Amino acid sequence: MAVGAFTFYNRSKNNLSNAFTLRAGNFRMQLHTSASNAATATLSTIASVTNEVTEANGYSSSGKALASRVWTAGTSAGQMKFDGDDIFWSANGGSISNMKFLVFWASGASAGARKLLGRIQLSTAAFSLSAGNRMTVQFPSGGIFTLA
Amino acid sequence: MTHKFVVRFLDDADALVGWAEVQAEARPQAPRGASCPFWPVAEGPTSFVAERAATVTKFSVHWCELDVARVRDMPPCALEAGQVGLFVWFEPVWLVSGMRDVPLPTVTVRGPVTLQPLMGELGTRVGSQ
Numbered sequence: 001m002a003v004g005a006f007t008f009y010n011r012s013k014n015n016l017s018n019a020f021t022l023r024a025g026n027f028r029m030q031l032h033t034s035a036s037n038a039a040t041a042t043l044s045t046i047a048s049v050t051n052e053v054t055e056a057n058g059y060s061s062s063g064k065a066l067a068s069r070v071w072t073a074g075t076s077a078g079q080m081k082f083d084g085d086d087i088f089w090s091a092n093g094g095s096i097s098n099m100k101f102l103v104f105w106a107s108g109a110s111a112g113a114r115k116l117l118g119r120i121q122l123s124t125a126a127f128s129l130s131a132g133n134r135m136t137v138q139f140p141s142g143g144i145f146t147l148a
Numbered sequence: 149m150t151h152k153f154v155v156r157f158l159d160d161a162d163a164l165v166g167w168a169e170v171q172a173e174a175r176p177q178a179p180r181g182a183s184c185p186f187w188p189v190a191e192g193p194t195s196f197v198a199e200r201a202a203t204v205t206k207f208s209v210h211w212c213e214l215d216v217a218r219v220r221d222m223p224p225c226a227l228e229a230g231q232v233g234l235f236v237w238f239e240p241v242w243l244v245s246g247m248r249d250v251p252l253p254t255v256t257v258r259g260p261v262t263l264q265p266l267m268g269e270l271g272t273r274v275g276s277q
Contacts, residue, residue: 006268013270016166032256098254102265120265124215125154128256136262145268 004047004102004121007143011044014068015115020106022082027106027117029087030063031099034126038101046105046114052119057094057131074146081143084111087137091129100126102137104144105131118145149173150189151213155232157196158206158219163205164253166196166233168206174243185240186211193234198227199256207242208252216243217250225274 001063016022032038036051056062066084074081076134089096104117129135150171157165174184186209188194203226210217218241244275255262 002215003263003265005266008268008270069275095256117216118268122263122265124212125252126209126254128254129261130256131257133257134260136260138264140265140267142267145270147270 002124006118007041008118008145009043009116010041011105011118014053014139015106015117017112019115020108025069025106026067027066027084027104028063029066029102029104031096032063032088032101032103034100035098036101038068038103039121043116045112046103046116047111049103049116050117054097054098054143056134057096058090059091059096063103065107066097075142076148080147082145082147083139083143085093086136086138089129089132090134091131093131094131095128095130098126098133099128151179151211153186154186154212154255155196155235155237156208156210156255157198157204158208159254160205162206162219162251163202164255165200165227166171166198167255168194168196170194185242188220188236188237188241193236194235196235197232198229198231198234201229202227204233207235208250209243210250210252215222215249216247217252218243218247219250 031053033051038049038118043127049069053059071082104118106115108114150173153170153172156167156244170188172186174190182234205224206219206221208219221235225266
């Protein structure tokens with residue numbers, strides 16, 4: 001498995017100025033399969049991302065919230081970083097199947113308000129997690145992403 | 149330099165029977181252009197556990213970091229679920245640039261796994277450190 005870097009959607013850069021804020025927004029992360037269009041840069045809302053991992057065996061649809069989200073000074077003068085707690089899913093009672101993408105999106109009251117922030121390709125080929133095991137995504141110590 | 153490859157053992161329908169992670173060297177060879185053979189580092193056969201009863205007829209070599217893969221036929225080998233298969237590498241597998249998007253079945257990770265993504269960048273500033 002080769003893990004990629006956090007990658008923005010095209011529209012998310014625009015949404016930073018009018019749809020959500022990195023300092024105060026609430027963000028969620030959810031898993032998508034190899035059949036998903038999650039790598040398409042022009043997507044706008046989470047509703048437009050296809051093929052979320054099936055809700056079962058320890059995975060709930062809409063994923064999990066990004067806890068301890070911060071938008072704060074980074075490792076060098078003038079750099080800001082976006083960061084949060086590492087996240088994990090544990091497979092219980094069966095496998096969590098066909099994971100390939102982790103998609104970040106902003107919580108919102110309506111579907112149109114649930115704007116995409118970015119995604120991480122977790123593996124070049126999809127994988128499943130067998131029962132009794134945990135898959136952890138450990139974000140870089142320098143932040144999930146930075147603005148230099 | 150070694151890299152991680154995933155070797156999948158498949159049936160006639162390209163469904164997964166078992167898989168193994170193999171550390172191997174890719175040795176580009178100038179006369180062959182953008183291609184290189186896959187050389188497992190460990191001597192001896194590669195072992196894998198059959199996840200179900202099936203007859204293995206193909207195997208794939210997937211260079212994960214580059215997402216390059218090749219599927220090759222092999223002599224049929226019937227396995228029972230839980231049986232350990234041994235695969236002997238008697239010749240290198242050639243991987244060629246452009247072998248992307250090869251359909252490969254999902255593998256099942258049977259232990260805890262920690263993924264460490266790289267940091268993203270929203271933009272750069274001239275002179276930033």
